[in-house]
Amino acid sequence: MKKSFLLTSLFILWGIAAGMVSPVQTAVNAQVRTAVNSPLIASLISFLTGTVLLVLATLIADHRLNFGLRLIPHSRWWIWIGGPLGVIFVTANILLLPELGAALTVVSIVCGQMAAALAVDHFGWFGVPRHPVNWQRIAGMALMVAGIVLIQQF
Amino acid sequence: MILLFIVSALVAGSVVPVQTSINAGLGRKVGSPMMASLISFLTGTLTLMFLALIVDHRLGFPPSALHTLPWWIWFGGGTLGVVYLTSNLLLLPKLGAALTVVSTLCGQMIMAICIDQFGWFNVAVQPFSLPRFIGVVCLLGGVLLMQKF
Numbered sequence: 636m637k638k639s640f641l642l643t644s645l646f647i648l649w650g651i652a653a654g655m656v657s658p659v660q661t662a663v664n665a666q667v668r669t670a671v672n673s674p675l676i677a678s679l680i681s682f683l684t685g686t687v688l689l690v691l692a693t694l695i696a697d698h699r700l701n702f703g704l705r706l707i708p709h710s711r712w713w714i715w716i717g718g719p720l721g722v723i724f725v726t727a728n729i730l731l732l733p734e735l736g737a738a739l740t741v742v743s744i745v746c747g748q749m750a751a752a753l754a755v756d757h758f759g760w761f762g763v764p765r766h767p768v769n770w771q772r773i774a775g776m777a778l779m780v781a782g783i784v785l786i787q788q789f
Numbered sequence: 790m791i792l793l794f795i796v797s798a799l800v801a802g803s804v805v806p807v808q809t810s811i812n813a814g815l816g817r818k819v820g821s822p823m824m825a826s827l828i829s830f831l832t833g834t835l836t837l838m839f840l841a842l843i844v845d846h847r848l849g850f851p852p853s854a855l856h857t858l859p860w861w862i863w864f865g866g867g868t869l870g871v872v873y874l875t876s877n878l879l880l881l882p883k884l885g886a887a888l889t890v891v892s893t894l895c896g897q898m899i900m901a902i903c904i905d906q907f908g909w910f911n912v913a914v915q916p917f918s919l920p921r922f923i924g925v926v927c928l929l930g931g932v933l934l935m936q937k938f
Contacts (some may be wrong), residue, residue: 643883647884651892656873657850659865659900665912668860669911670850675837676841686834692822706818717808718832720807720811731794735794742898745932748806749932751806762814778930779927781916781927784938786924
């Protein structure tokens with residue numbers, strides 16, 4: 636019991652550390668944007684270095700880089716658009732950070748994230764189990780919007 | 790104007806759960822979460838090459854730009870992105886969705902407040918204040934409510 640508490644605390648600390656990485660990434664990418672004078676090329680550099688790193692990580696973890704190519708014609712088309720969606724996210728962060736500041740950028744993006752998560756759960760899109768909207772979830776959304784307003788005003 | 794930026798941020802954020810759902814499905818199909826991340830980054834890289842060629846008519850940048858920033862900045866963004874993504878992937882089965890989201894979000898807020906407070910990475914200084922603190926508490930409360938129910 637005591638050991639599992641310790642383990643969970645360690646995982647939570649890891650989660651906090653991983654979260655701290657995210658705004659630093661945006662700030663780093665925003666610096667690259669200024670140096671290369673293009674938000675798209677800054678994103679491209681970020682994705683390219685990430686790809687190289689993941690090639691290494693996949694080789695180490697899975698000892699392979701290929702997957703069944705039959706998957707391509709046998710899957711729904713949208714299964715492949717995760718990357719392009721990530722592009723929207725990373726590039727928007729680069730563009731918004733200098734305008735909104737770090738805190739407001741994080742808060743607004745999280746709010747959009749939760750609103751979309753609510754919709755995905757409610758309708759069970761993309762093969763996610765259905766989880767209907769209830770009043771607690773609506774109240775949670777309202778609290779988050781209040782948070783945005785407070786951080787933006789002060 | 791600021792409202793327009795906030796709306797853009799909301800839209801950009803709404804992309805995330807869609808991306809996560811899609812990548813989770815992809816991970817099941819290819820049988821490896823690492824491989825799914827790799828495919829996601831690779832297709833993202835290709836998309837950005839197209840976009841950069843269309844918008845900027847170039848894929849490179851003047852080598853003189855390399856000296857304007859510390860060396861680690863150039864691969865820092867990509868590396869940190871992979872650390873964030875992979876940590877989330879590994880923590881989810883250990884902590885569950887709610888605790889994973891809340892703990893990474895706490896880390897995000899702590900760091901974002903530090904960046905604004907001290908003006909790190911050339912971000913304009915925005916000192917921390919009581920209303921900002923209440924705003925952060927509202928956000929965390931909201932996320933907790935949505936994850937619990």
